[in-house]
Amino acid sequence: MYPISRIHAMQANDRIVFLGDSMTAHGTRPKGYVDLVSKAIERAFPKQVIAVIGAGVGGNKVADLLRRLDRDVLSQDPDLVFVYIGINDVWHWTKPHPVTKEKREGTRAEDYETGLRELVRRIQATEARVVLCTPTVISEQINPESPDYQRLEQYAGIVRQIAIDTGSGLLDLRQLFVQYLKAHNPKNLTRGVLTKDGVHMNDAGNALIADAVCKALGVAPVDRATSLGNQTPSDQMDLYLLIGQSNMAGRARILDTHQDTIPNCFLFNDQGDWEPASNPLNRYSTVRKKIEMQKLGLGYSFAKRLNEAEPNETVGLVVNALGGSKIQSWQKGERLYEAALKRMQAALAYGELKAILWHQGEANCDDTDYLVHLIQMISDFRKDLSRPHLPFIVGQINGEYAVNAQLMDLPNHLPFTACVSSEGLQTQDKWHFDSESQIRLGQRYADVLQSMKE
Numbered sequence: 076m077y078p079i080s081r082i083h084a085m086q087a088n089d090r091i092v093f094l095g096d097s098m099t100a101h102g103t104r105p106k107g108y109v110d111l112v113s114k115a116i117e118r119a120f121p122k123q124v125i126a127v128i129g130a131g132v133g134g135n136k137v138a139d140l141l142r143r144l145d146r147d148v149l150s151q152d153p154d155l156v157f158v159y160i161g162i163n164d165v166w167h168w169t170k171p172h173p174v175t176k177e178k179r180e181g182t183r184a185e186d187y188e189t190g191l192r193e194l195v196r197r198i199q200a201t202e203a204r205v206v207l208c209t210p211t212v213i214s215e216q217i218n219p220e221s222p223d224y225q226r227l228e229q230y231a232g233i234v235r236q237i238a239i240d241t242g243s244g245l246l247d248l249r250q251l252f253v254q255y256l257k258a259h260n261p262k263n264l265t266r267g268v269l270t271k272d273g274v275h276m277n278d279a280g281n282a283l284i285a286d287a288v289c290k291a292l293g294v295a296p297v298d299r300a301t302s303l304g305n306q307t308p309s310d311q312m313d314l315y316l317l318i319g320q321s322n323m324a325g326r327a328r329i330l331d332t333h334q335d336t337i338p339n340c341f342l343f344n345d346q347g348d349w350e351p352a353s354n355p356l357n358r359y360s361t362v363r364k365k366i367e368m369q370k371l372g373l374g375y376s377f378a379k380r381l382n383e384a385e386p387n388e389t390v391g392l393v394v395n396a397l398g399g400s401k402i403q404s405w406q407k408g409e410r411l412y413e414a415a416l417k418r419m420q421a422a423l424a425y426g427e428l429k430a431i432l433w434h435q436g437e438a439n440c441d442d443t444d445y446l447v448h449l450i451q452m453i454s455d456f457r458k459d460l461s462r463p464h465l466p467f468i469v470g471q472i473n474g475e476y477a478v479n480a481q482l483m484d485l486p487n488h489l490p491f492t493a494c495v496s497s498e499g500l501q502t503q504d505k506w507h508f509d510s511e512s513q514i515r516l517g518q519r520y521a522d523v524l525q526s527m528k529e
Contacts, residue, residue: 082244095159099131111285137190161210206244267350312391312426319435321398325372376517430466440476471497
């Protein structure tokens, strides 16, 4: 593993600024790397006032840091500045605009070098110490043929040389990440080991960066409930298929307390593989609406409740919901049914399907024939998955509608089924449960599942 030397001796009243893009902005959240470093410093120096300041802005490149350097960094009178920039400078060459989908340009290597040298010059002019961090990853695959991989190597080399030329400290996160992934990513996944999406850190990625920063500061890292790399999927997981419309896909706000990785739980991704499960869980649905609409659904608290009840069991979630869909489009032969079946059949190589969770009905709220369609769909899934006794759990929607009575009546018509009540839950609009109610709803699904096992 990349060796890390102590760069800075901490002193009372030190002011430390972390300057960067969205990795740093997200790093200030609970369990983010800036937050972890701050907690470690506070524990190591409980009687000293040491300020840890996050100055990250999503989408920033080196030119953006120069424009806001005075306002966001130098005005803080820092003693030490960590500069972690370069992902967008590289990524924008290959990643189209997220809204317009138009081709963009990154930062030319010579401009990246010129801008970074100017940043260092201006910070050092205030007598503050600079620590340069090399950019980490764009996709966790070790693929030297990838243009992004090659540019990251080139830009990391620029950072290393500037650190030598200017006497700055160097935290070689690029080398640290590549070495870690070579050891802990045997399937060469694009995401899920250290990142949520190939770029932005999950808990393990934030912890790895925080550990490196703490070592550079001579501070013991803060204790973590989950050690790096200790979660790996198996071929004996308890699998669950989560389908339905928008409340299953998730429309509630993902709060800071919902940003964690679910313990011992994995999400079936778009590469046909598994990654540590974190919100939004419907992001890999093959039928979903745009990614910005995927938020907090009931699957998050469902899986956490299962982990609390059976902490030694490994859970695998296959989530394939579509907001606004009617039950008619979930019938055998229709696109949504076939897409969910295909994903579930692929996932079966990794464990046993324990139940299907269904939340849908808003689009059929007054449909008096809803139960007929529901029974047929359940029967077809059981037959196609060769599991005649497969538990199937449904949940009521918000409000007094005909569909709710039919959902509650399901167990009277079909064995190994159950219905979760929506009584007492609150919505953020007419249909969509708010964050607190989604948590309660998912817990109810898990409790019902446990009762079916008894």
